[in-house]
Each structure stands twice: as C-alpha cells, then as structure tokens.
C-alpha cells in the first residue's frame with residue numbers, strides 16, 4: 001500500500017489538480033505476487049496453465065489474445081490455445097470448452113469476448129467449469145461473491161478494490177457511489193465493496209437510469225465510481241470537492257477510448273484515475289491473479305484427495 005496521503009479533503013483553490021491514481025504500479029505489485037506464486041508451483045513440478053479460446057479472425061481480439069499469451073508466458077504460465085474459425089458452431093465452441101474443462105493440466109480458461117454474432121457467449125460462459133473461470137463472471141462465481149464464498153472474482157471490480165487499497169484510499173466506513181449497475185462492473189463491484197474486509201466495508205449506493213436525480217447521490221460520495229459506459233457523463237458538478245473519482249466506464253469508437261469521467265473533474269476531485277492507464281491495467285493483472293489462484297485451488301484439491 002502506498003504511503004501517500006489519502007485524498008478526501010477539499011481542494012484548496014481553483015488551480016487545484018487532483019492527485020492521479022495510476023493503475024500500472026498496482027498491476028506491477030499484483031503481477032510480482034503472481035509471478036512468485038507461479039514459481040512456487042513450478043518448483044513443485046506443477047506448471048500453472050491458462051488456456052485461451054479465440055473464435056474468428058477479428059484483428060483486435062487476436063491482438064488481445066496475443067498480449068495475454070505473451071504476458072502468461074512471461075509470468076511462467078503454460079498457455080494452450082484453441083483458435084476456432086469464424087464459421088465455428090456453438091457445438092464446436094462447446095467442444096473446445098469441454099476439452100479444456102476435462103484437461104487436469106489446464107487450471108484456468110479464457111474465452112475471448114466478443115465471440116462472432118451468431119454465437120451465444122453467455123451460453124459458452126455457462127459451459128466453463130466455474131473453478132476454471134478466469135474472468136470470474138460465471139453465474140456460480142457471481143453467486144459465490146454474493147454469498148461471500150472464495151472463488152474467482154470479476155476482474156474489473158477486484159482491480160478497483162486493489163487500486164484503492166494500493167493508493168491508500170480509505171474505503172471502510174466511507175460512502176461509495178457507483179453510477180451503473182451492469183453485470184460486468186457496477187453490480188459485482190457493489191457486492192465486493194460492501195463486504196466485511198478492511199479494503200472494502202463501505203456504505204455503497206448504486207445509481208442508474210432509474211434514479212433520475214442521480215447527481216444528488218454522486219455529489220455526496222467520498223468515492224465516486226463511474227461504471228456507465230456513457231462518455232463524459234461525470235462532470236465536475238457531479239463530484240464532491242476532494243472526493244476520489246474512479247473511471248471504470250469507457251466506450252470505444254474505433255480505437256478511440258471515451259471515458260465516463262470528463263477530465264475537468266480533476267479540478268474538483270481530491271484524487272482521480274488518469275484518462276488512460278487507470279482501471280485497465282488492474283483488470284488485466286486480476287485475470288492472472290484469478291489464474292494462479294485457480295491453479296493453487298486445483299493443487300490443494302488434488303492434495304486433499306490423495
């Protein structure tokens with residue numbers, strides 16, 4: 001955890017610029033931990049394995065898979081890969097998932113999103129062995145999160161909790177307001193930050209299109225988290241002076257990234273994630289943390305059965 005002062009006091013003057021909360025040092029810390037846990041397993045003769053499935057020939061998706069495979073290799077993971085053609089059927093995709101599910105040497109599995117339009121991604125996700133679900137998005141894992149049972153956590157919410165902790169932002173007992181209740185971000189994040197844990201334990205409020213006067217809530221937040229996917233929806237007048245602002249929601253127009261949080265919010269906030277390089281790097285790091293934890297759980301299950 002960083003020793004820098006926490007940001008919840010009001011900014012002093014109009015020239016104020018919020019302290020930045022970059023994701024890279026958080027990700028580095030998480031990945032260093034993952035790397036040492038990978039080494040520990042490898043020294044016992046076990047190679048943790050993160051398998052990937054890509055359907056089709058979308059350049060961006062292929063690029064994301066390559067980046068994850070390179071990073072997996074750098075951390076010491078095996079990364080078996082199945083590339084299915086764009087014409088693959090749902091049954092082909094399920095067969096690829098079943099094969100990785102059944103392989104005891106594969107500990108974690110990622111299906112690159114989005115899959116081609118004729119395929120049902122949610123049905124494929126349901127097919128993944130929940131213990132190998134590296135995105136933490138299988139309904140059983142969302143159920144574990146709701147019930148407080150350990151399991152893979154959704155990567156972006158877990159990354160945001162880690163980002164706040166790393167930068168020394170107090171969360172316990174504070175008012176967190178999340179704009180957005182989507183299944184990927186807002187909803188699981190609300191469950192996570194309300195849990196009884198020193199890095200969570202917050203009073204969480206979730207607002208959305210059903211709350212017409214949502215700025216009334218965001219303006220009182222100690223920590224405001226944007227999770228709407230509506231570019232520029234958070235403006236300075238929605239932020240309490242000195243509050244911490246976390247930009248989770250983004251929309252892509254081509255390769256252009258359009259964040260929910262307008263940059264001018266830095267004139268009011270006490271601390272804020274940068275336009276680029278805030279939540280994103282922590283999301284990727286959490287993917288690898290889920291992968292090593294899946295491997296560790298599999299090994300301890302096998303040891304218990306012996």
Ligand SMILES: NC(=O)c1ccc[n+]([C@@H]2O[C@H](COP(=O)([O-])OP(=O)(O)OC[C@H]3O[C@@H](n4cnc5c(N)ncnc54)[C@H](OP(=O)(O)O)[C@@H]3O)[C@@H](O)[C@H]2O)c1
Pocket residue numbers: 156179180181182183184185186187207208209210214227228229230233248249250251279280283
């Ligand atoms: N940075 C990362 O690594 C990362 C990773 C994953 C996701 N994301 C981003 O996170 C965002 C949320 O993803 P998701 O899948 O959870 O979202 P989602 O399912 O699209 O949900 C968006 C939420 O925002 C609310 N919302 C939209 N427009 C609004 C408005 N004008 N006023 C008030 N509320 C509004 C919606 O309200 P209703 O429920 O009432 O419709 C909904 O709850 C997306 O932008 C996504 O790209 C980022």
